[in-house]
Amino acid sequence: xxxxxxxxxxxxxxxxxxxxxxxxxxxxxxxxxxxxxxxxxxxxxxxxxxxxxxxxxxxxxxxxxxxxxxxxxxxxxxxxxxxxxxxxxxxxxxxxxxxxxxxxxxxxxxxxxxxxxxxxxxxxxxxxxxxxxxxxxxxxxxxxxxxxxxxxxxxxxxxxxxxxxxxxxxxxxxxxxxxx
Numbered sequence: 227x228x229x230x231x232x233x234x235x236x237x238x239x240x241x242x243x244x245x246x247x248x249x250x251x252x253x254x255x256x257x258x259x260x261x262x263x264x265x266x267x268x269x270x271x272x273x274x275x276x277x278x279x280x281x282x283x284x285x286x287x288x289x290x291x292x293x294x295x296x297x298x299x300x301x302x303x304x305x306x307x308x309x310x311x312x313x314x315x316x317x318x319x320x321x322x323x324x325x326x327x328x329x330x331x332x333x334x335x336x337x338x339x340x341x342x343x344x345x346x347x348x349x350x351x352x353x354x355x356x357x358x359x360x361x362x363x364x365x366x367x368x369x370x371x372x373x374x375x376x377x378x379x380x381x382x383x384x385x386x387x388x389x390x391x392x393x394x395x396x397x398x399x400x401x402x403x404x405x406x
Contacts, residue, residue, distance in 0.1 A: 227343040231401075235339065238400045239332050242299045246328060249300075250321045257304050258317045262385065263373045265305040269392065270366045272297045273359060280356045291355075292403050295396045298362065302389040302396075306331045309386055335390040342394075350398040358399045365392050 257265070272294045279285045307327055350358070369388045372379055383391075 227340050228348070231343070231348060232336075234401045234404075235336060235397055238397045239299070239336075242296050242303075243325075243328060243332070245296055246300045246303070247321050247325075250324065255317065255319045255324070257301075258308070258311075258319065260304075260308070262305060262308055263370070265301055265308060266366060266369050266373060266385075269298050269301045269305070270363070270370070272301070273362045273366060276359050277356075277363065280359060292400060295399050295403075298396045299393050302393045303328055303331055305389050306386055332393075335393050338387075338390050339394045339397075350395075351402075353398070353402075355399050355402050358395050358402070362392050362395050365395075 260268070276291045276294050279291055307324065310327060310331070365388045368382070369385055372382070372385055372388070377385065
């Protein structure tokens, strides 16, 4: 993976983390009350809105799709945090406590990207943002199926791996949207 791609990836995730921090200051960690399927549904709603705007070519709410992709990334991180914190009953957590977890989960996700990018090259750079949106929606439907099966899979990756793929695709979309 090129240094250029790593720098772009890091810039996007730094912006996402900054928004996560500010929202944590505004709202606390109210998201801790959500069960994993509720987080998945929240991500689904955001991806569905992006697709709707892409198909209609217009929107009535003044939040652009970049904001929604950032939300997708942060909700995926929250989902992975919920998986990690499943035995922690605390609903209210301080950002200082969550920051190292956020950073570790994002670093693991970037590591996955580096491995996949090695095998696939930077094929994502030739993709349409609308195709990226569709892949995110497909992965969300997979996650919903896994959740409906109580997390059991026969040969498929689990929920966390799908969240990581969704984060990486959302980062790709944000990088591409900066270049449009």
